Amino acid sequence: MADTPLKVMGLSGSIGRQSKNGMLVDLALRKAQENGAEVHFWDLEEKPLPLVGEKGCWSNPIVKEFQEMASSCDAFLVSSPEYHGTMSGVMKNTFDWVYDQHVGGKVFGLMSTLGGISNSNTLNHMRIMLRWLHANPVSQQLAVGHVKEAFDDDGNLADDGMTARLDSLVASVLKTATMYRNM
Ligand SMILES: Cc1cc2nc3c(=O)[nH]c(=O)nc-3n(C[C@H](O)[C@H](O)[C@H](O)COP(=O)(O)O)c2cc1C
Numbered sequence: 432m433a434d435t436p437l438k439v440m441g442l443s444g445s446i447g448r449q450s451k452n453g454m455l456v457d458l459a460l461r462k463a464q465e466n467g468a469e470v471h472f473w474d475l476e477e478k479p480l481p482l483v484g485e486k487g488c489w490s491n492p493i494v495k496e497f498q499e500m501a502s503s504c505d506a507f508l509v510s511s512p513e514y515h516g517t518m519s520g521v522m523k524n525t526f527d528w529v530y531d532q533h534v535g536g537k538v539f540g541l542m543s544t545l546g547g548i549s550n551s552n553t554l555n556h557m558r559i560m561l562r563w564l565h566a567n568p569v570s571q572q573l574a575v576g577h578v579k580e581a582f583d584d585d586g587n588l589a590d591d592g593m594t595a596r597l598d599s600l601v602a603s604v605l606k607t608a609t610m611y612r613n614m
Contacts, residue, residue, distance in 0.1 A: 439463045440504040441472040444511030444522025451544045451578045452510040459508040462601040483527045501533040506608040510542035513553040535565035540604040542573040549576030571600040
C-alpha cells in the first residue's frame with residue numbers, strides 16, 4: 432500500500448479541457464503526476480453528469496462510474512469559474528453527485544478563475560460546501576483573476592508567482608494525502 436501512488440482526481444467547473452478551468456486543472460494534475468501521483472481528469476465533455484433530479488439521473492451509468500472513480504481517489508484538485516460571485520452551476524452539480532461515502536476525510540486543493548479582479552468568494556463557498564461532505568481542503572488556494580490574460584501561448588500560467596502558488600497548492604495536497612494514508 433505504501434508504494435502505491437496517490438490517486439488524484441481533477442474536477443473542472445467549466446465544461447471542456449480547453450476552458451481556462453480545464454487548463455488550470457490540467458496544469459495542477461501535471462504537477463501532481465511529476466510528483467509521482469496517478470492522475471485522472473474527469474472530462475464532462477466526454478462523460479457529462481446529468482443534472483441532479485432530472486429524469487433518469489439516479490440510474491445513469493456515468494454517475495455510477497463518477498462515484499466509483501471518486502471513491503477510489505485519495506485527493507482532488509478542483510477549479511471553478513466564478514459566476515455571479517460564486518462557483519458555477521456545473522461545479523455545484525458535480526459536487527452534488529458525491530457524498531461523504533465517496534469523498535469524506537479526503538484532501539482537496541481549490542482553485543478558481545475570474546474574468547475580473549481576483550477574490551476568494553468562490554474558494555470560500557467551495558470550502559463551506561466541503562464541510563457538508565466531511566472533506567478537507569488544504570489551506571493553500573489559488574484564485575486566477577483577469578483569466579483571459581493569465582495563460583501564455585503554451586498553456587502555462589504567465590505569472591511566475593501564480594505558478595509558484597499552484598506548485599505549493601499541489602505539494603500541500605500530496606503531502607496531506609500521504610499523511611492521511613499513513614495515519
Ligand atoms: C454567467 C457568468 C457569470 C460570471 N460572473 C463573474 C463574476 O461574478 N466575477 C468575475 O470576475 N467573472 C465572472 N464571469 C467571468 C468568468 O469567471 C470567466 O469567464 C471564467 O472564469 C473563465 O473560465 P472558463 O474559460 O473556464 O469558462 C462570469 C461569467 C459568466 C458566463
